[in-house]
Amino acid sequence: MKGNEALAEAAIRAGCKCFFGYPITPQTELSAYMAKRMEKSGGVFLQAESEIAAINMVLGAASTGVRAMTSSSSPGVSLKAEGISYMAGSDLPAVIINVQRGGPGLGSIQPAQSDYYQATHAMGHGDFHILVYAPCSVQEMVDVVMLAFDKADQYRIPVMILADGLLGQMMEPVTFPEPRTELPDKSDWAACGHGGKREHHVINSLYLDAPLLEAKVQERFKRYAVIEETETDAELYCCGDAEIVVTAYGASARVAKSAVTAARRKGIQAGLFRPKTLWPFPKKELCEATKHAKQILDVEMSMGQMVDDVRLATECRLPVAFFGRTGGVIPTPEEVLAEIEKLAGGAE
Amino acid sequence: MAVVFDHPKSLLDVSTHFCPGCGHGIVHRLVCEVIDEMGIEGDTIGVVPVGCSVMSYNYFGCDVIEAPHGRAPAVATGVKRVNPDKFVFSYQGDGDLAAIGTAETVHVGTRGENIVVIFINNTTYGMTGGQMAPTTLPGQVTQTTPFGRNVETNGYPIRVCEMMATLSGTALAQRVAIDSVPHIREAKKAIRKGFENQKEKRGLSIIEVLSTCPTNWGLSPEESMEFVKDQMIPYYPLGVYKDVTAEEGKKA
Amino acid sequence: MTTEIILAGFGGQGILFAGKVLAYCGLIDGKELSWLPSYGPEMRGGTANCSVCISDEPIGSPLVTAPNCLIAMNGPSYHKFVDTVKPGGIALLDSSIVEETCDRKDITAISLPATNMATKAGLNGAANMILLGKMLAETKLFSFAVVEKAMEKCIPPKRAHLIASNLKAIQIGMEQK
Numbered sequence: 001m002k003g004n005e006a007l008a009e010a011a012i013r014a015g016c017k018c019f020f021g022y023p024i025t026p027q028t029e030l031s032a033y034m035a036k037r038m039e040k041s042g043g044v045f046l047q048a049e050s051e052i053a054a055i056n057m058v059l060g061a062a063s064t065g066v067r068a069m070t071s072s073s074s075p076g077v078s079l080k081a082e083g084i085s086y087m088a089g090s091d092l093p094a095v096i097i098n099v100q101r102g103g104p105g106l107g108s109i110q111p112a113q114s115d116y117y118q119a120t121h122a123m124g125h126g127d128f129h130i131l132v133y134a135p136c137s138v139q140e141m142v143d144v145v146m147l148a149f150d151k152a153d154q155y156r157i158p159v160m161i162l163a164d165g166l167l168g169q170m171m172e173p174v175t176f177p178e179p180r181t182e183l184p185d186k187s188d189w190a191a192c193g194h195g196g197k198r199e200h201h202v203i204n205s206l207y208l209d210a211p212l213l214e215a216k217v218q219e220r221f222k223r224y225a226v227i228e229e230t231e232t233d234a235e236l237y238c239c240g241d242a243e244i245v246v247t248a249y250g251a252s253a254r255v256a257k258s259a260v261t262a263a264r265r266k267g268i269q270a271g272l273f274r275p276k277t278l279w280p281f282p283k284k285e286l287c288e289a290t291k292h293a294k295q296i297l298d299v300e301m302s303m304g305q306m307v308d309d310v311r312l313a314t315e316c317r318l319p320v321a322f323f324g325r326t327g328g329v330i331p332t333p334e335e336v337l338a339e340i341e342k343l344a345g346g347a348e
Numbered sequence: 349m350a351v352v353f354d355h356p357k358s359l360l361d362v363s364t365h366f367c368p369g370c371g372h373g374i375v376h377r378l379v380c381e382v383i384d385e386m387g388i389e390g391d392t393i394g395v396v397p398v399g400c401s402v403m404s405y406n407y408f409g410c411d412v413i414e415a416p417h418g419r420a421p422a423v424a425t426g427v428k429r430v431n432p433d434k435f436v437f438s439y440q441g442d443g444d445l446a447a448i449g450t451a452e453t454v455h456v457g458t459r460g461e462n463i464v465v466i467f468i469n470n471t472t473y474g475m476t477g478g479q480m481a482p483t484t485l486p487g488q489v490t491q492t493t494p495f496g497r498n499v500e501t502n503g504y505p506i507r508v509c510e511m512m513a514t515l516s517g518t519a520l521a522q523r524v525a526i527d528s529v530p531h532i533r534e535a536k537k538a539i540r541k542g543f544e545n546q547k548e549k550r551g552l553s554i555i556e557v558l559s560t561c562p563t564n565w566g567l568s569p570e571e572s573m574e575f576v577k578d579q580m581i582p583y584y585p586l587g588v589y590k591d592v593t594a595e596e597g598k599k600a
Numbered sequence: 601m602t603t604e605i606i607l608a609g610f611g612g613q614g615i616l617f618a619g620k621v622l623a624y625c626g627l628i629d630g631k632e633l634s635w636l637p638s639y640g641p642e643m644r645g646g647t648a649n650c651s652v653c654i655s656d657e658p659i660g661s662p663l664v665t666a667p668n669c670l671i672a673m674n675g676p677s678y679h680k681f682v683d684t685v686k687p688g689g690i691a692l693l694d695s696s697i698v699e700e701t702c703d704r705k706d707i708t709a710i711s712l713p714a715t716n717m718a719t720k721a722g723l724n725g726a727a728n729m730i731l732l733g734k735m736l737a738e739t740k741l742f743s744f745a746v747v748e749k750a751m752e753k754c755i756p757p758k759r760a761h762l763i764a765s766n767l768k769a770i771q772i773g774m775e776q777k
Contacts, residue, residue, distance in 0.1 A: 017430055018426070018429060018430050020426065025639065026639060044429045044430055046425070046429060048422065048455075049451050049452070049454075049455035049458075050451055052419065052422070052451075052452075053419070053422035053425075053451065053452050053455065054422075056415065056416060056419035056422035056423045056426065056452070057422050057423070057425050057426035057429070058426060059413075059415070059416075059419075059422075059423050059426060060395070060413060060415075060422065060423035060424060060425060060426025060427040060428075061426035061427065061429065061430045062426075063413045063423070063426075063427065064393070064426075064427055064430055064431050066430045068426070068430075082416055082419075083416060083419070086415075086416045090414075109639065109640075165639075166636065166662065166663070169636060169637055169639055170634055170635060170636040170637075170662050171620070171623055171634065171635035171636075172633065172634050172635075172659075172662075173627050173632075173633065191393055191411035191412065191413050191427075192393065192411065192431055192434065193390055193391045193392060193393055193410070193411055193431070193434050194389075194390050194410070194411055195390035195391065196389065196390040197390070200360075200408070200409055200410055200411050200412065201411045201412075202405040202406075202411070202412050202413075202414070203412070203413040203414065204405055204412075204413075204414040205414065206402060206403070206414055208403075254659075254660050254661050254662065255660065255661040255663075257660045257661075258660030258661045259660075261660065330661075330663050332661070332663070332665045333660060333661050333665075334665070334666075
């Protein structure tokens with residue numbers, strides 16, 4: 001099954017009741033799958049007039065307590081930034097998928113990872129975070145969709161799945177979990193009509209009283225602290241004795257893994273550290289992975305964005321080299337291997 | 349003794365932040381009277397805009413969602429699509445509905461979204477201090493048209509009801525005003541019709557209310573009512589621009 | 601072992617479909633697999649190619665840059681990919697369309713007039729399957745029985761009548777000497 005379709009099927013199984021989207025390459029199969037399947041499974045599919053409308057339809061539906069989702073690719077996600085900020089400010093859970101492509105501007109339609117900063121550091125105006133997952137296979141995209149809906153509800157925050165055109169377009173075998181039958185109760189805050197049985201619920205991000213807004217934001221950051229403490233996740237591959245640790249996420253982590261395997265065959269003690277959560281960044285896990293490391297090589301399909309978090313997480317105690325291809329160009333395992341060999345040679 | 353006039357139950361008993369002579373208070377009251385009369389407060393979800401009525405979530409007794417600027421129709425769509433049996437209305441000003449949110453407004457019409465849109469046209473951005481709105485009259489002085497709205501550089505005002513009436517999914521497009529008691533009665537009837545349309549799943553009902561902004565117009569409350577009557581109504585004629593129930597009636 | 605395959609040609613020649621059949625063969629045979637299409641702005645014409653990886657181990661990069669096997673169904677694709685084939689690999693070309701012959705000595709180059717053969721056999725448009733059949737015969741990657749099952753997975757029930765003709769084309773390819 002194609003990655004994009006797998007994301008859609010997983011969302012339906014996760015109890016997502018509505019999908020609002022707008023066509024954009026390379027994620028369109030996701031919308032098309034939803035159009036085919038959502039109504040049959042008792043949900044709502046609607047093609048919105050714009051990305052902005054789509055994210056606000058998600059905001060509306062999520063306000064009433066149902067699981068809601070939208071998906072797009074880089075330029076479209078920029079348009080959704082407004083709505084994501086409002087949802088963060090209104091403590092609304094939702095899942096947003098970014099099947100990244102090259103940028104800036106209209107860029108290209110080929111796979112890229114140049115929205116890392118946007119997703120993890122600036123997904124809209126204001127003081128807030130969203131939880132960002134970075135799957136690297138079709139199966140993991142399925143698993144992460146289920147998780148994303150659960151975490152969104154648990155912490156009442158928007159959650160993003162940061163994929164890319166390669167993962168969206170590729171086909172791999174996949175097994176789906178059983179559909180969720182029991183979903184969290186949101187009746188203590190959802191605005192779905194009070195039925196005369198309770199005070200009215202207000203979904204709002206406006207606090208004109210500065211200290212009140214500050215308190216709201218501080219409360220939210222307490223939740224973020226819990227997320228940072230408990231929700232980080234990473235894959236460590238051959239890191240135990242690794243002298244060179246390659247850091248990469250998503251599609252570029254697959255390329256890096258091939259390169260690390262090839263380096264091992266050549267006798268180079270290389271390992272791969274692959275963050276599965278980008279925010280929060282798995283700092284503890286990276287420190288563990290680089291215990292014996294002398295150098296780090298960060299590989300991305302960008303000019304170097306996650307590399308900053310890698311440096312911060314290791315507090316600059318290790319030299320961090322960078323190798324990236326951008327604009328829709330996918331690095332090859334041979335290129336990455338050459339970089340690893342360069343570092344290995346330099347270290348000797 | 350029978351009570352003939354009372355505070356609507358679904359309008360919360362709090363003081364509003366609206367200026368003296370502002371039309372929002374009247375329209376809020378009309379919406380809540382209709383909600384009370386139909387007994388639907390518990391089944392209603394309101395969506396409020398960015399603008400002077402941004403804080404209407406403090407006034408409406410039903411559940412309320414505060415939407416991003418211009419996006420109330422999209423938010424209302426999301427609410428209604430997953431709660432088709434609830435009553436959903438958006439309450440928006442002219443900048444919100446007819447400038448930054450024009451696309452959202454047009455498309456709830458094209459989709460025949462089964463919601464009610466209450467559109468307050470007072471020809472100005474009230475909350476930000478009286479700048480030119482899409483509905484500012486030609487020649488009208490605002491903070492950003494200090495020499496009067498020049499249509500050659502600022503363009504022409506949008507006649508929203510006329511535009512929305514052209515859309516197949518619109519069930520009701522009606523312009524009303526609050527400058528006189530008969531007009532206020534008419535406005536309430538239109539709002540009621542909108543909610544009845546929603547009950548009968550007829551599609552989008554948009555009720556444009558010509559309202560006042562004494563503070564930013566620099567007029568007294570009384571003069572503001574005169575402004576609506578003498579300046580606005582001639583440019584924005586009151587009336588029903590589309591009503592599918594009347595059309596059905598004709599066919600029958 | 602990992603076999604990496606590139607299939608390339610014009611849009612409309614069934615390049616992506618042939619890749620999909622191959623991927624499903626992998627699925628049915630219990631292998632690890634990936635299928636990655638190139639995608640562009642054009643809906644018709646233009647070039648199309650896809651990368652297929654079949655392996656006993658989890659697949660790293662699904663993008664094939666040095667294939668063990670190339671199926672090229674037009675001149676531009678042949679030119680683009682023939683030099684990337686790994687030494688010892690196979691390049692299959694549709695000689696009804698590709699005019700050049702391969703001068704690389706370190707790979708097995710096979711020219712098959714697949715489009716003409718398909719027309720002659722009354723299987724218009726099945727040149728992709730003839731080439732795929734030939735590739736399977738050369739690589740012994742999957743048996744015909746596996747392909748039969750894969751084809752059923754790849755063709756929706758609405759178009760079930762196409763299963764037989766596609767399998768026939770596979771067989772023609774497999775039987776080519």
